[in-house]
Amino acid sequence: MSRTQYEILALALRYWFLLLAAYICVRAVLSLKRPPSRWRQFKSMLLLVLFTGSAFALLGYRQGGAMDIEVMLTGAAAAAALMAQFLLVWMLFRHAELDLLIVSDALLVLGIVMLERLTPDMAMRQVQWLAGGSILLGAGIITGRYLRPKKIWIWLGMAASLALLLLPFLFGEEIRGARNWVTIAGAGFQPSEFVKVGLVLILAGFFSMSERFREYLPAVLFAGLCVVMVVFQKDLGAALIYFAIFLFMQYAATGDWIVSAGALGTAGAGAVAGYFLFDHVRARVLAWRNPFAIGVEYNSGYQIVQSLIAIASGGLFGSGLGMGSPAAVPAADTDFIFSAICEEMGILMGVIIMVLFAVLVAKGIKIARRAPDAFSSLICAGAAIALGIQGFIILGGVTKLIPLTGVTLPFVSYGGSSMLASFFLLGLIEGVSMRNHRVGMMEEDDEDLEDEEEEDAE
Amino acid sequence: MNGPLRKRLGLVAMVLLGMYIVLGAYFAYGQLFYGNRWFARTSNPRSHFVTEDPSVVPGDILDRDGERLAYSVTETYQDESGQSHLRLIRDYNPDARAASHVVGFQDPGKGQAGAEAFYSRYLLGYNNNILESIYQKVFLHQEVGNSIALTVDLELQKDVTRIMAGRTGSAVILDAATGDVYAMVSLPNFDPQDVGNVSGDDLVNRATEGLYAPGSVMKIITAASALTNIPGIDARTWDCAGTVDVDDQTIPCYGTHAHGTIDLTQAFALSCNTTFSKIGDELGWDTLRGTARDFGFEYPFLFSDMQLTESQLPETDDLPDDRLAWTAIGQDDVLVSPMHMAMIAACVANNGVMMEPRMLMAVYNRNDRMIRKPGSRRFREVMTPAIAARLKDIMGQVVECGTGTRAAVEGLQVYGKTGTAEKRVDGKLGNNAWFVGFAEKGDKTLAIAVVIEDAGPGETGGGVAAPKAGQMLASAFERITE
Numbered sequence: 004m005s006r007t008q009y010e011i012l013a014l015a016l017r018y019w020f021l022l023l024a025a026y027i028c029v030r031a032v033l034s035l036k037r038p039p040s041r042w043r044q045f046k047s048m049l050l051l052v053l054f055t056g057s058a059f060a061l062l063g064y065r066q067g068g069a070m071d072i073e074v075m076l077t078g079a080a081a082a083a084a085l086m087a088q089f090l091l092v093w094m095l096f097r098h099a100e101l102d103l104l105i106v107s108d109a110l111l112v113l114g115i116v117m118l119e120r121l122t123p124d125m126a127m128r129q130v131q132w133l134a135g136g137s138i139l140l141g142a143g144i145i146t147g148r149y150l151r152p153k154k155i156w157i158w159l160g161m162a163a164s165l166a167l168l169l170l171p172f173l174f175g176e177e178i179r180g181a182r183n184w185v186t187i188a189g190a191g192f193q194p195s196e197f198v199k200v201g202l203v204l205i206l207a208g209f210f211s212m213s214e215r216f217r218e219y220l221p222a223v224l225f226a227g228l229c230v231v232m233v234v235f236q237k238d239l240g241a242a243l244i245y246f247a248i249f250l251f252m253q254y255a256a257t258g259d260w261i262v263s264a265g266a267l268g269t270a271g272a273g274a275v276a277g278y279f280l281f282d283h284v285r286a287r288v289l290a291w292r293n294p295f296a297i298g299v300e301y302n303s304g305y306q307i308v309q310s311l312i313a314i315a316s317g318g319l320f321g322s323g324l325g326m327g328s329p330a331a332v333p334a335a336d337t338d339f340i341f342s343a344i345c346e347e348m349g350i351l352m353g354v355i356i357m358v359l360f361a362v363l364v365a366k367g368i369k370i371a372r373r374a375p376d377a378f379s380s381l382i383c384a385g386a387a388i389a390l391g392i393q394g395f396i397i398l399g400g401v402t403k404l405i406p407l408t409g410v411t412l413p414f415v416s417y418g419g420s421s422m423l424a425s426f427f428l429l430g431l432i433e434g435v436s437m438r439n440h441r442v443g444m445m446e447e448d449d450e451d452l453e454d455e456e457e458e459d460a461e
Numbered sequence: 462m463n464g465p466l467r468k469r470l471g472l473v474a475m476v477l478l479g480m481y482i483v484l485g486a487y488f489a490y491g492q493l494f495y496g497n498r499w500f501a502r503t504s505n506p507r508s509h510f511v512t513e514d515p516s517v518v519p520g521d522i523l524d525r526d527g528e529r530l531a532y533s534v535t536e537t538y539q540d541e542s543g544q545s546h547l548r549l550i551r552d553y554n555p556d557a558r559a560a561s562h563v564v565g566f567q568d569p570g571k572g573q574a575g576a577e578a579f580y581s582r583y584l585l586g587y588n589n590n591i592l593e594s595i596y597q598k599v600f601l602h603q604e605v606g607n608s609i610a611l612t613v614d615l616e617l618q619k620d621v622t623r624i625m626a627g628r629t630g631s632a633v634i635l636d637a638a639t640g641d642v643y644a645m646v647s648l649p650n651f652d653p654q655d656v657g658n659v660s661g662d663d664l665v666n667r668a669t670e671g672l673y674a675p676g677s678v679m680k681i682i683t684a685a686s687a688l689t690n691i692p693g694i695d696a697r698t699w700d701c702a703g704t705v706d707v708d709d710q711t712i713p714c715y716g717t718h719a720h721g722t723i724d725l726t727q728a729f730a731l732s733c734n735t736t737f738s739k740i741g742d743e744l745g746w747d748t749l750r751g752t753a754r755d756f757g758f759e760y761p762f763l764f765s766d767m768q769l770t771e772s773q774l775p776e777t778d779d780l781p782d783d784r785l786a787w788t789a790i791g792q793d794d795v796l797v798s799p800m801h802m803a804m805i806a807a808c809v810a811n812n813g814v815m816m817e818p819r820m821l822m823a824v825y826n827r828n829d830r831m832i833r834k835p836g837s838r839r840f841r842e843v844m845t846p847a848i849a850a851r852l853k854d855i856m857g858q859v860v861e862c863g864t865g866t867r868a869a870v871e872g873l874q875v876y877g878k879t880g881t882a883e884k885r886v887d888g889k890l891g892n893n894a895w896f897v898g899f900a901e902k903g904d905k906t907l908a909i910a911v912v913i914e915d916a917g918p919g920e921t922g923g924g925v926a927a928p929k930a931g932q933m934l935a936s937a938f939e940r941i942t943e
Contacts, residue, residue, distance in 0.1 A: 007598050014591055014598075251476075255469045300504055312505045315496035316587070331506050350492055354485060361481040368474040372467045384470050391477045395484060402488045 006067040013323035016061055021320065021351055023054045027109050028355045031362045034102040035369070041093075044101045048089050051105065051112055055082045058116040058324065065120075065325045074119060081115050081130045088137040092433070096144050098440040099433040103366050104140075106359050107414045107429050113356065114415035117344050120325055121336050125417045132419045136426035143430015147386075148437050152208040152378045160208075161225050164201040167194040168232040175236065181409065183238040193420040195233050195241040200424050202229060202248055203389055203431070207381035210256030219257070223249075223266075234273075237283060240396055240410030246270050247392040252385050256377065291406035306333050310342040310401045314350065321349030337416045338409045341401050356415070357398060364391035367432045374435050375442040383435035386428040498763065500582050503573040508581035510567045512549045519551070519584040520608035522564055522576050524615040525643075525822055530554050530564050531577060531653070535603070547603065551577075553653040559618040561650040562666040563611065563820075568656040571664060576611060576820070579767065583607045583824050588833070593826070607832065610822040612641040620936040621646045624929050630913040631667040631799040632929070634937050637807035637899055637906040639837040640816030643941055644933075645800070647671070669769045672796035673912055676882030677732045677864075677922065678897045679791025681805060681852065684729055686752035687740050688848045694740075695851075698724050705735035710783035712738045712790070715881065715921065729855040730863030732879060734790050741789020746780040749789060755843050756805055757815065758797070765835070766820040772797040791882060799910045802897045804840070807908035809856065810876070810899040813849035815840040856898060860927075868896055868927035870935045875900045877909075877930065879922035892916040896926035900934040907937050 004012075030039065030047050059078025063070040085108055092099050111133060119126035171194060175182040183195050202225075209222035216223075226249040233241040246266075254263045277284045286303040289296075294304030294311070309332040317327055329335050329343035336343075345353040367387020374380035390413050397416075400407035411421040413428075500508060510519055522531040534550045557564055565575015573581075582588055586606040589597075597604045621632050621644045634644040647667040651659040665671065687694050703719035704711050714720060714734045720727070728736035741749055753774055754760065762769040775784060775794040787793040800818060808815035817838040824833035844852075856876035859865040864879045877898020884891055894916035899908040911930045913920070 011595050011598050014594055251473050255466060255473050258465055258469055295502065300502070305504075308499075308502065308504055311491070311495075311499045312502060312507075315492060315499040316505070316507050318496070320591075328507050350489070353488065357481060357485045357488070361478055364477045364481070365474060368470055368477075372470050377466060380466060380470065384473065388473065388477065391481075395477075395480050398488075399484055402484070402491065404484055404487045 004064045004067065004070075009061075009064045009067060010323065010326060012064070013061060013326055016057065017320050017323050017349065020054065020058065020324075020348055021355075023050050024109065024113070024348075024352060024355050026050060027054075027105065028358050028362075031102060031106050031109075031359060035362065035365055039102065041101075044105060047105050048086070048101075048108070051109055052082045052086060055085070055112050055116070058112075059119065061324055062116070062119050074123065077119060077123065077127050077130060080127070081112070081133065084130055084133045084137070085112070088133070088140070091137070092140070092144075095141070096148075096433065096437055098437045099144060100366065100370065100436045103363065103429065103432060103436075106363050106366070107425070110356065110359055110412075110414035113344055113348075113352070114340060114412075114417070116324070117329075117340055117347070117415075118336055118417055120347065121330060121343060125336055128419075129417055129422070132422040135419070136422045139423045140426040140430040140433070143427040144434040144437065145430075146204075146427075147379070147382060147431040147434020149434075150204070150378075150382070152211050157205055157208040160201050160205050161221075164198045164205070164225075164229065165232075167198050167201075168229060168236075170194050171236050181238045181240075182236045183233065183241065193418070195236070195238055196420040196424040198229060199241070199244060199248070199389055199393075200427050202226065202245055203252075203385035203428070204382060206249060206252045207256075207378055207385055210252060211376070211378035211381055214257045214259070216257075216259060216262055219253075223253075223262075230270075234277070239284070239287070240393075240400075240408035243396055243408055244389065244393050244410065248385060248389050251388045251392075252381060255384060256381055287406045287408070291403060294403065306339065307401070307403055307407055309333065310339055311403060313342045314345040314353065314402075317346035317349055319350050321345070321347045321352065323347065334409070337411055337418060338397060339401055340416050341398060341412055344415075360391060360394040360398070363387065363394075367391075370432055370436045370439060373439045373443075375439065379435045379438055383432050386431040389428055390425060495763070497582060497765065500587070501579050503578055507587075508578065508585070509573065510549065510551065510577075510581075510585075514547050515549045517585050517604045517606050518549060519581070520586075520606040520825075520827075522580075522584075523608060523610040524560070524618075525610065525612055526614060526616075527610065528554065528615045530557050530560060530611070530615065554615070556615060556619060557653050558650055559622045559646070560613060560615055561653050562647040562668065563613050563618070563645050564653055566653050566656040566664075571656050571659070571661075574664065574666065576609065580609050580821060583609050583833075588824070589826075597827075605827050607827070608825045608829075610825065611820055612643065612822045613645060613820070614643055614940050617644045617937055617940040618646060620940065621933050622648070622650065624932045624936070625913075626929075628913045628925075629915040630911070631671060632911045632933060633668050633799050633803040633909065634933060635803050635807050635816075635818060635908045636941075637810035637908045638816070640804075640807070640819045640840075641822075641837070642818050642820050643907065643937055645669075645820075667912075667914075668799045669767060670798065671912075671914075672770060672773065672798055673893050673895075673914065674882035674884060675791035675795055675797045675802065676880035676893060676895060677734075677737075677791055678802060678878050678880035678895045679789070679795060679797075680729060680732065680737050680880075681809065681856070681878050681897070682753050682756055683737050683741055683744070683749065683789045684725065684855065685756070685844055685848060685852055686744050686749050687725070688851055689752065689844060690744060690748050691740075694725055696724075698722050699728060699733075699736040699739060701728070701733050701735045703735070705738060705786075707738060707742065707786040708781065708783035710786070712786055726855045726858055729878070730858040730861075732859075732864045737790050738786035741785050742782050744789070746778075746785050746788075749785070750774055755841075756808070757801060757840070757843075762801075764817050764840075765838075767800075767818060769800055769818070770798050772801050791880060799912050802895070802912075803908050803910035806877070806897045806899050806910060807906075808843050809849050809852045810901070810906045810908055811849075812846040813842060813844040815843050860898070864921070864923040865896060865898070865927045867923060868898065868931040868934075870900065870931045873900045873902050873934060873938065875931065875934065877927070879927055881916075881921040881923075890918045892918065892920055892922075894920055894924070894926040895922045896930040898930065900938070902938050905938070905941075907934060907941070909934055909937075 063074040290304035327346040371384035399405040413425040701720035880895030882893040
């Protein structure tokens with residue numbers, strides 16, 4: 004196929020990709036109201052595989068000439084991994100929420116396709132992370148389904164989390180201004196991603212055991228310590244995520260708004276102090292206020308400017324896969340992958356991504372509200388909050404809604420730590436959903452619950 | 462499980478979903494309203510012309526009469542291995558120097574500017590629909606962009622440049638009713654063919670990026686503020702002794718000439734500094750700043766057709782009286798661009814409604830079929846028609862019997878205001894000589910702003926800028942016919 008033919012195909016297929024993604028997105032939104040049949044879910048999954056296949060087939064011809072087999076193999080591996088993951092969850096864990104899995108897999112597919120277009124090596128490695136993530140998904144499901152709050156693992160978990168957060172100070176490596184990356188024995192990872200999971204579990208443990216401030220005080224101190232440690236690693240994104248997880252979980256669990264307000268006040272004061280104390284914080288805020296200002300556009304505002312320009316260049320439907328210049332945006336394969344997707348697949352695809360994240364949050368919290376006990380409810384809500392907040396922070400950052408703090412877009416960005424942690428969090432939600440079903444079978448009060456839900460919705 | 466937890470989780474979900482709704486709305490709003498401007502940034506590598514094997518050959522830039530200002534020439538050549546390549550050469554009208562800052566340039570060393578940069582979205586065909594894109598890919602040997610026609614007139618640009626007679630400065634001529642830019646001249650200009658050897662200072666478009674102390678042309682705004690906010694101002698008189706003391710500052714009239722007892726019209730026509738500094742102090746900083754902001758000061762203009770630098774006022778909420786007095790007569794920290802000043806004049810002529818300056822007249826596709834014709838856009842309503850009419854009156858007096866008599870032209874009704882802003886450059890005293898105004902003939906009204914920035918100590922706005930403005934207006938009415 005000649006380059007010209009490829010370009011024509013890429014232009015035409017923009018609509019096909021949008022159509023498939025829109026269908027999956029609409030199905031996901033509808034599944035909030037009423038659980039679809041297994042066949043429907045399977046159909047969405049098949050469409051996702053079709054999306055993967057057609058996108059990789061197209062990219063296979065990107066260089067002109069004959070199809071690049073390596074590209075096709077990556078696509079096939081991705082599709083096979085997705086299908087295997089789906090079927091395994093279906094068979095091993097009856098009553099897991101497959102809609103939720105489809106939402107996260109849809110995000111993952113968009114990410115892998117974009118990675119293949121940007122840096123093919125990373126796409127292949129991302130498929131490997133998908134396989135690893137699937138194992139963590141299973142682990143998360145089992146954790147969510149069977150874990151009970153016990154003092155022993157909570158305290159051990161706190162110690163382990165703090166130890167993990169100490170690692171960057173000892174073996175840390177600075178990447179894009181943040182010292183949050185650790186390499187031990189040749190394997191690199193990002194401790195803050197895993198501590199995020201620990202934070203959700205530990206907070207859920209404390210809050211489910213007591214609603215009294217004095218008794219959950221260790222949880223407050225632990226969360227505060229985590230935030231301070233990542234702040235000193237200049238990982239402001241992680242700090243923001245930890246804080247939001249704490250705030251939402253604390254409020255939901257205890258309803259003690261005085262403590263919430265206190266935490267908010269402390270964090271606000273800390274943010275203001277950080278603004279005046281640290282140059283890198285001030286630079287972020289300045290770049291957010293007006294990234295196009297003289298002296299900012301080519302400096303601290305460069306990333307955000309290039310991100311906005313990339314998105315604007317694609318327009319509603321995008322420039323077509325492989326026909327834009329998304330590589331002009333720094334970190335297009337990790338933190339800024341949203342801009343790259345928007346440039347080539349369109350602003351509409353960007354909106355679809357936002358809707359998918361909103362569905363993830365809504366569905367996660369809906370499952371949390373049906374949980375039979377406070378602990379299950381809180382780990383499930385905590386996981387949904389963690390994914391939702393992280394998505395919001397980076398999406399808001401690259402669209403200039405809030406100051407940019409570099410975190411990965413869960414499921415979409417390239418990154419092993421992020422992928423494993425995100426799938427584990429998803430697993431927690433799935434596990435709680437299974438638990439709900441189990442208890443619902445025993446108590447058979449689902450009907451009442453259903454009615455109340457309806458009232459709440461109105 | 463307990464009910465309160467479920468209720469609070471519902472609230473948490475609401476908050477999170479609310480955040481996502483805000484995110485989506487902001488994302489869509491930003492891209493829809495600012496997307497094109499963001500694309501036009503010179504930091505966007507997609508808007509740069511590619512000279513070696515370009516995938517798209519950029520379209521032409523025409524003036525309002527269809528005269529080609531910039532166009533693409535391609536040549537094919539073979540490299541050592543016998544492969545044929547395409548090279549893009551951007552060529553310019555031999556007279557394009559007179560419109561150099563309008564046309565702009567794309568240069569690997571000097572960056573991008575002017576229409577060549579700002580309208581690259583059209584020139585490179587980024588606005589094409591899918592059918593056109595596919596047609597070009599299937600049937601054309603080489604993809605081509607669209608051509609654009611600008612509202613400026615090359616002949617008028619040449620006249621204005623000639624009338625400026627080599628002085629450093631800028632002149633802008635607008636249609637008061639539509640905002641169409643008929644001429645935008647910045648001097649010194651440059652040869653677009655040879656941008657690489659031009660000094661950075663000469664590449665600056667003084668009309669839109671140059672910020673000048675307005676001097677007495679600021680009195681248009683002070684007068685508008687006084688007419689709006691001081692009841693019965695028309696019946697009042699002031700005594701001008703040639704100087705006035707405010708706090709420990711002495712503000713003189715030009716040449717400390719005493720004007721005697723005068724009313725507002727005479728004070729404006731004779732450009733009496735003492736009277737206007739008194740009016741400024743009477744208005745107070747909040748009121749005067751409010752009016753100036755209505756006129757567009759301290760506003761980041763986000764026009765779809767050009768980038769215009771924000772005009773500045775003293776940056777304080779609490780301006781002492783002496784500085785306020787200087788501000789009212791356009792000194793202190795007031796800075797304005799010639800384009801903005803022309804918009805202010807046009808606004809007075811247009812019954813108090815300020816129009817956005819319009820530069821893009823039409824976009825033509827490769828078959829010369831018009832595919833886009835942007836309309837004119839209102840910027841904002843600055844003042845009531847009654848006050849605009851009164852301002853027009855007193856601006857007429859300036860040309861009839863005041864400081865701007867040399868702007869008068871046979872057969873035209875000219876209105877305006879002169880300004881002489883004193884400045885010190887490298888220890889030498891000098892002036893910014895201004896004339897800002899408009900002229901009517903039939904139902905057409907053209908607004909003008911002229912600034913000479915290298916005027917000597919004796920050269921006033923009325924002396925050097927006003928006669929040039931008159932000649933330019935005369936030429937503009939001749940050139941712009943339809």
